[in-house]
Amino acid sequence: MTEAKSSNVVWHQATIKRIDRQRQNGHGSAVLWFTGLSGAGKSTLAHAVEARLHQLGCRTYVLDGDNVRHGLCGDLGFSAADRTENIRRIGEMAKLMIDAGLFALTAFISPFRADRERVRGMMLPGEFIEIYCQCGVEVCETRDVKGLYKRARSGEVKDFTGISSPYEAPTKPEIVVDTATRPLEDCANQVLDYLRQGSLLPQGR
Secondary structure, three states: OOOOOOOOOOOOOOOOOHHHHHHHHOOOOEEEEEEOOOOOOHHHHHHHHHHHHHHOOOOEEEEEHHHHOOOOOOOOOOOHHHHHHHHHHHHHHHHHHHHOOOEEEEEOOOOOHHHHHHHHHHOOOOOEEEEEEOOOHHHHHHOOOOOHHHHHHOOOOOOOEOOOEOOOOOOOOOEEEOOOOOOHHHHHHHHHHHHHHOOOOOOOO
């Protein structure tokens, strides 16, 4: 049962606004939401894009799936309800990072469309950039350094996305990157080009 919210909680309006932070940083802010199967290259690509943005002088932070489950979401399992709550918490954190004027890069399987769309609904138009790391399960299994796919197929790991739990691919993502066949540098360039076209990066960066 969800605990009732306190009637004494009110939203405090900050003196320094998002636009002030963006102006000081010299760039826009947005959530780059990398989604795809385990092994699709989400974390690898997110960190590669962050490195490129850092070189350009941008303020960034990567929220990685495994890292978040060590702390903020350490109390959650992998049931459908817990996955939904995991993504809700990440969405709220990413929203704060946008307000701080950052590029928040999130690398999560986030298998359910409804959960991703709920996060999109937390943001203003253009702030949620869904990046689908398109890579088939067959290729992902060949990259399975943790042995999770093998354990899932043997029944040792329950509710594993792509094997015993569904993955709902985006229907209208802002970016589709072919992480199965394209080099990492090409995929990172594709994301940076999108940000430039959307005027989130200033001219010359």
